[in-house]
Amino acid sequence: MTTTLSAPPAAPPSKGGPDRPDRRATLTPWLLLLPGLLWLVAFFLVPILTSVGASVQTGSADEGYKLTWHWGNYASAISDYLPQYGHSLLYSVLCTILCLALGYPVAYFIAFKGGRWKTLLMALVIVPSFTSFLIRTIAWKTILADNGPVTSTLRDLHVLKVTSSLGWTVGDHVLASPAAVVCGMVYNFLPFMILPLYTSLEKIDPRLHEAGSDLYCSPYTTWRRVTLPLSMPGVVGGTLLTFIPAVGDYINAQLLGNPNTGVVGQKIENLFLRQSSGYPVGSAISVVLMVGTLILVMIYIRKAGTEDLI
């Protein structure tokens, strides 16, 4: 936002082309912008603003809804669904951290050791998403099945005993557990982490690494003092691109979880689509989710110190 401020507020219309009449040059951008912006205002901005109004309505689908300023919807939107907020936050934070931990080495490897295979490797990151993500998520049901090789190996290594005692898996199974939900989320959002990381790592001059080692830095110190700071825009971009969709995601919780892994998104969908009078409370929950996400993202951007990102 800071960069756009540098443009003069009342820019001379001559920028549009010196040979054009002034009136037309100032009008053209608005004619180009108008249809698309109206669409966004009508079907994105207005719904979000009116949902604040919808969140204080009472009524049901049959009788119709009335605006009664029923702020009690917010009380139940928050207090009735505390475990779901907790799960959404826990799973999405965990998913973001795991995506960063897995995605950074991969992006680093492709950017600096990829050589002539760079393009192919990056294509391999994107190619899986050509298959519908629901089918791919359901494929994890086969991979993590009770009699499959993954589960039996983990069982033989007694890993499942440890994770089950911690509450991350249930008994001898991997499926229908918090661990499976997080696994599915990491799988689904990993490309969103790798892409921005790769873009920012790829820009770094590899000679900086040589300079680091010339100055007697260990590879680790070079990474910590040179590469990591330079790749911060990618880290911030990747974590946001992962966290924001992850916090609202309920696909993985529904397909790979159990009744105890409920997340906020599931509750919103239930209230909207399967309960006749649920939609005011559903609106209230989505307002809470949106405001909560926005606050977390703002705090994070402030901390990470890259405000020019937006």
Add this chain to the structure above:
Amino acid sequence: MTRTLTWIREHLLAAVTVLVFVFMLAPNAIILWMSFNKPVGRFNYTWEQFSLDAWKNPCASNDMCQSLSLSVEIGLVATVVSTILGTMIAFAMVRHRFRARSGINGLLFLPMAAPEVVMGATLTALFFNTIGPGSLGFWTITIAHIMFCLSYVVVTVKSRLAGMDPTLERAAQDLYATPTQTFMKVTLPLVAPGIAAAALLSFALSVDDYIITAFTAGQRETFPMYIWGSVQRAYPAQIDVIGSMMLLVTMAVIALSQVLGRARTARR
């Protein structure tokens, strides 16, 4: 000592990369594998025996192919509209100076940053309040898809436009081309790859969307909604066939465009 450490570090990095790639590609391999399965019972989750049944008869479930064609129809309409509107915005943003730029940038950024479930829920609340729950269907889904595709189109076309050499257009005007001629013969061909990429991205986003669609669909069922329902009803091997086809077709298209692009540069 340092050398062994470097060796370990470099190979550790390669090993992690290989493992992550296995993690990312495993479901696609499973989908292809399971598409040749002959499932016992309603759910195609465990391997039983090899069979070509599902590939020979991909539309065995009529509902599935109907939902697939609905998804493609919505995807095509959403792609055309969002690509046109988004390209217009991108041109205005890159080529013109005007007030309220940062506000417009923010408005374009927000749909990409809002959780999908929030966009779906709030838009449905608006539809409930204005046109009523009964009128949800093809057009409400399409309206929603155009809305969330728009920002991605703007970003994609904008980056192509910003990277373009402005002197080419000036050269065309020096050679007495009218503004229309300059646009049709110089600008448009140069931006075309960006517009094509934006259109492909929109189509992919639209066809694959579940959350916003589920909210705005009413009684209609798109392909992702069919899959979602299949988890409760029955999960035929045909779904894996469609999943494999999606992958194979897009990979063939990419390979073809690479070959054609290489042939074109060779001719030059």
